[in-house]
Amino acid sequence: MGCSRSQLAETIHTQLNITFPSTNMPGTLGEVIAKIKDRLGDKMEADGIAIDLLQRKKGRERQNPDYQAPWEIIYQWLWEIEFPRRGWELAKETATYAKEELQMIDSNKVDRDLVFNVPNPTIHKGEKYALEVNFLHEGHLLLINQGVSGNLYCLCPSLGFSPETQVMPDKKLYIPSIKALAPCLEYNTTGNEYFLAILTENPVKLSWVNPDSDPSYMLLTDERLREIFQEVGRQWNALVFSKKFEVVE
Template identity: 30%
Template sequence: MNLPRYEEHEDEFLKAMANRFGFSGKTWDVFIARFREKNTNSTDKEVAFSLEEDLIYGTKEGAVPATIMRDRLKVICNKLEAEGCDYQGKTKGKWKIAKHWLREELYPQWLKQRRLITLSREQLWQQLWEQANPTDKIQPVLFPKSLPTLEMGEAEMSQEESLSFPLNSKIRLEVNLESAGYLLLLEKGTSGKIYCLCPSGFAPEPQHSGGLFILPQHNTRHKSFKLTGSPGEEEIVAVIAKDVPGLDWLPKPGEKLLQLREEHLMGLLDYLSDYRDCQVLRTAYGVTV
């Protein structure tokens, strides 16, 4: 992954991390100064000297900046360890290990959150997939009767388990919902294309009262999905919200099946980061020859 130059975003990144870890006052000052690239080769005493006025402010006469620096740096390193930085048993030079961790692990994450890295549709879907919890509450089931269907072409689905269906099978999707709310159901086919199955012409009524939710819904002209296209894996993600999600791209009744683009997925990921009470589930199954 090609990352923007660290130096271009260093100040904003370090301040964001200081806020994230709850640093303030002298701890904030030491964190920002010690972890700057320009101070990499400076000793703690040299950094303390540059911060002398801030470090001794409000302290008793005779306070030693280097001592304050050492104490604050210990607090910082302990906090970063609690947040996931592994010092591998080392007791010296912890700040150097922490600096590498911040830059190599947290900086790319921060860039993604800030949308400073352009992610592909596949990468955005993968983020959504990783946020979702595996479930058996979403089940594709064979539809035994030969009734009129809408062929989905390249829009197929997959499974982390051994469940699979032959091409040209007719299926329904059964979603077992624990409580009332709003169902957003997305699927990614073997072609890499991503579709919104609910709401859609298959499921024009995404509001539900809990219990079994079957797609296609009974009030549509479609009785099942027909699996066409190529063999492979299909992935399904369900977002279950208490209310209608604040997404301006949600399809309206009568609109054609929506194929999601990068901006749709970015909007959904932003929504989920703000509304953490949403339930996000995933399942997958195979399509065979």
């Protein structure tokens, strides 16, 4: 995995609240590494990271073709281990409210040319809906639904609701898609249904979403959630949106 020092600076500032001038990385890198070792060293060691590798040694880079600079080790650990652990909460904290971009519509209107929608975060128990996804950004959708029970479900990509992920400004995406196995979204418990939509430049490949998978594999275990945020974390330009719908009688 490659990254720049300025990317690492922005990541550390945003997610760990450790600030330093990224334009003068060589002069401050030792101080930053010391702060990270002090704050997160125990976690890194528990994850199998040899802390002594964060101490730069002259000549190591030339002697070992697999050498990683301390800041590269930190970057890889942050994105592949630490942030995926905290990914769900971090995404919820930073998500932009999708007032217009996510709307519930009558599932029978999905294949019509014209649908007029008024953004309304209230839906009715037992009625059949489709989620209309309409972003001004081009990208690939990853959609997670947190139900009233607290369980998390990956609706896109999924074989049951939407194997298609492409979103374009002039192309709306519907969940479930017309060719999906599930006919609609239907909620039978009153309360809040929360949707987290992540747009990435490239499709997020998930190990449990493939032609041989069980279509019902949508429930996100801790392991699957970590995999999602590991994959999302590798794409720096991901956009995160959210919306909550209240299910009423």
